[in-house]
Amino acid sequence: MPIAAALTIASTAVTAAGQLQAGAYASRMARYQGQIAERNKQLERESAMDAIVQGQDQQRQLGREVAGRIGAQEARMAGNNVDITRGSAARVLDDTRMIGREDSLALSDNIRRQVESMQISAWNYESEKQARAAEARQAKTASYFGAGSTVLGGATQYASFRAKNGTGR
Template sequence: MCEPATLALAAAAVTAAGQGYAALQSAAASRYEARVADRNAKLENEAAFRASENTKTEALAHYRRVAQLKGEQRVAQAANGVSLDFGSAADVAADTDLLAREDAKRIYDQGAEAVRGFDISAANYRSSAKASRFAAKGAIVKGAFDMASTALNAASQYSKMKAS
C-alpha cells in the first residue's frame, strides 16, 4: 500500500489534470459560441443587404405605379378635353407627385429601419463573439491558476507529511 504522502501527490495530480481538462473544455465551448455568433453576424449582414435591395426594388415598383397612374390621369383628362398645364389638372398632377414622394419616403424609411435592425443584431452578435473569445482565454488562464494552486497545496501538504 502507498504511503499517505504519495497518495496526496497522486490525488493532487489527478485533480490538476481534471482542472486542466475542464479548462480546455470550457475554452472549446466558448470558442464554439464565438464561431456561432460570428456566423449569425454574417447572416444578419446578409439580411441587411437583402432588405436594402428589397427596399430599392419596392421603391422602383412604386415609381412605376406612380408613372402609370399619372399616365392614366393624363389620358382621362385629355379625353375629357381638360388642359393639362393649369388649373385642376395641374393640381391633380402636383398632388399625385406630392403623395408619390411621401410614399417613396415611407418606403425608404421603413427599409432603413429594417436594415438598422439587422445592423444592430449583427453588432450584438459580433460583441457576443468577442466576449466568447475572451471567455475562452479566461478559461485557460483560470485552469492554469487552478492547476498551479492544486500543485502548491499538494506540495505544502506533502512537505507537512514528510516533516511529521
C-alpha cells in the same frame, strides 16, 4: 511511502488534471460560440444587403405605380377634354406626385431602419465573438492557475505530512 501521502499525491494530480480539462473544455466551447457569432454576423450583413436590394426594387415598383396612376389620371382627364396643365386637374396630378414622393420617402425610411437594425445586430455579433475569444483565453488561464494552486496545495499537504511523520529532510 505511506498510503495517506500517496492518496494526497494522487488526489492532487487528479484534481489538477480535472481543472486543466475543464479549462480546455470551457475554452473550446467559448471558441465555438465565437464561431457561431461570426456566422450570425455574416448572415446579418448578407440580410442587410438583401434588404437594400429589395428596397431598391420596391422603390422602382412604387415609382412605376405612381407613374401609372398619373398616366391613367392624365388619360381620363384628356379623354374628357380637361386641360391638365391648370386648375383642379393640375392640382390632382400634383397631389398624386406628392403622395408618391411621401410614400417613397416612407419606404426609404423603413428600409433604412431595417438595414440599421441588421447592422447593429452584426456589430453585436462581432462584439460577442470578441468576448468569446477573451473568454476562451481566460478559461485556459484560469485552469492553469487552478491546477497550479492545487499542485501547490497538495505539495504543502505532502510536506506537512512528511514533517509530522519525521520523514522530512
